Amino acid sequence: MSAVRGEFSSRFGFIMAAAGSAVGLGNIWGFPTQTASNGGAAFLIAYLVLAFCLAYPALMAELTIGRHGQANAVSSLRKISNNLLQKRFAFVVGFGGIICAGLILSFYAIVAGWMISATLEPIATLVGSESSSTWLSEQSLSRNLIFTAGFIILTVAIISRGVENGIEKWSKRLMPALLTILFALIIYVMMQEGAMTGLKAYLVPDFNSILDPELLVSALGQAFFSLSLGTSVMIIYGSYISKKENLVSLGAYVTLIDVFIAFVAGLLIIPAMYVAQAQGVEIFSATGELLSEDTLVFQVLPALFDGMGTIGLFVGFAFFALMSIAALTSSISMLEAPVSYAVERFDLGRVKATWLIGTIIALVSFTIVLNFNVLFGLVIALTTKFSQPILGLMCCLFVGWIWYRNSLLNEIQQGCPEVASSLFWKIWPWYIRFICPIAIGLVFVSSLLG
Ligand code: LEU
Numbered sequence: 323m324s325a326v327r328g329e330f331s332s333r334f335g336f337i338m339a340a341a342g343s344a345v346g347l348g349n350i351w352g353f354p355t356q357t358a359s360n361g362g363a364a365f366l367i368a369y370l371v372l373a374f375c376l377a378y379p380a381l382m383a384e385l386t387i388g389r390h391g392q393a394n395a396v397s398s399l400r401k402i403s404n405n406l407l408q409k410r411f412a413f414v415v416g417f418g419g420i421i422c423a424g425l426i427l428s429f430y431a432i433v434a435g436w437m438i439s440a441t442l443e444p445i446a447t448l449v450g451s452e453s454s455s456t457w458l459s460e461q462s463l464s465r466n467l468i469f470t471a472g473f474i475i476l477t478v479a480i481i482s483r484g485v486e487n488g489i490e491k492w493s494k495r496l497m498p499a500l501l502t503i504l505f506a507l508i509i510y511v512m513m514q515e516g517a518m519t520g521l522k523a524y525l526v527p528d529f530n531s532i533l534d535p536e537l538l539v540s541a542l543g544q545a546f547f548s549l550s551l552g553t554s555v556m557i558i559y560g561s562y563i564s565k566k567e568n569l570v571s572l573g574a575y576v577t578l579i580d581v582f583i584a585f586v587a588g589l590l591i592i593p594a595m596y597v598a599q600a601q602g603v604e605i606f607s608a609t610g611e612l613l614s615e616d617t618l619v620f621q622v623l624p625a626l627f628d629g630m631g632t633i634g635l636f637v638g639f640a641f642f643a644l645m646s647i648a649a650l651t652s653s654i655s656m657l658e659a660p661v662s663y664a665v666e667r668f669d670l671g672r673v674k675a676t677w678l679i680g681t682i683i684a685l686v687s688f689t690i691v692l693n694f695n696v697l698f699g700l701v702i703a704l705t706t707k708f709s710q711p712i713l714g715l716m717c718c719l720f721v722g723w724i725w726y727r728n729s730l731l732n733e734i735q736q737g738c739p740e741v742a743s744s745l746f747w748k749i750w751p752w753y754i755r756f757i758c759p760i761a762i763g764l765v766f767v768s769s770l771l772g
Pocket of ligand 1: 345547
């Protein structure tokens, strides 16, 4: 074991780091596009209900496992296991989450690489370098490999500095920058023609579709992905929280910020689609369906920025910088999951472990880039559709069925004595035991059938 474990130095630092992990491409790209293609406000309502009723309790389960264990995901799960069989199960869940985080990072880095090249493209245009601007804007093997590698190096550089000087310091810088850009862009888009129609489509629900099973499956999947559940990330972040902190309110803040940013990103992207539509960019079919979720960010919005002339270059730059920052604060959390395990399990130095794992993830990313058509969709489906819900469910089973109720509640009570007298926390272990696994299982099965 390494001599001194890292710890978040402040409450604010933890909130920024965990909210940074949660707020990512899932919020700024995934949530608005899912909302636009799943009945607007109906999806928003389903998402809000599921995020608070299912994802928050599951997030609390993962944070509590980590804070109790004060160790990497595998060791933390082992500490609450009572026999050999349970310890084996702990390894499967903890190590499975670590692999899942690494695999998500390997495709996330490719998308983040596109974001960074799209951020640089307006700069190349502004300085008059047409060839660079063309290279940056077109899909090519060289561009994708270089920017994927660049993004992974950036992530490695932060994680190799440790918890306080790496994760916490950079999350505290990047998250306020993200919020500033997001709000500036919303104000700009709201002033354009067509924005109000978009706002209406976003905020006025069509109640007929709210109980549509497909909508519920997408909303729960989105909530789990967005809170980084089932990836060991929240277990390891929980392990860096001091025993004096109030875990209940920290988890609530993270959920609120995550949901809030997804909601606010919807206020940007959905009106922007209607602004683009008003300017002649084709977004919706004649029957009102979103034409393409995948090309929205890389074709539709750039077409909108192009139509704005020089100011579009600045808006485009700000938009993709926002995406890149959101991706970076999430990617550092995904790298921390395997790095913390390697450091504690094999007694490796942090810098060495980070570069080693960063290199492995880069090799997986390159393999995906080189076999894009086959592997990209497959890895996304394997991790986000299958592994995350299954592992999230297993964490709930661990807390609900294996961890002794008193020890569990004692852990949450440290730093939050009110838990002892709260009805909510009396019910929560039962909730985690029955309701969460059943609901996640149902959603999972219906997504398989769907
Ligand atoms: N929560 C992140 C996002 O919304 C993803 C997670 C797997 C780190 O993009």
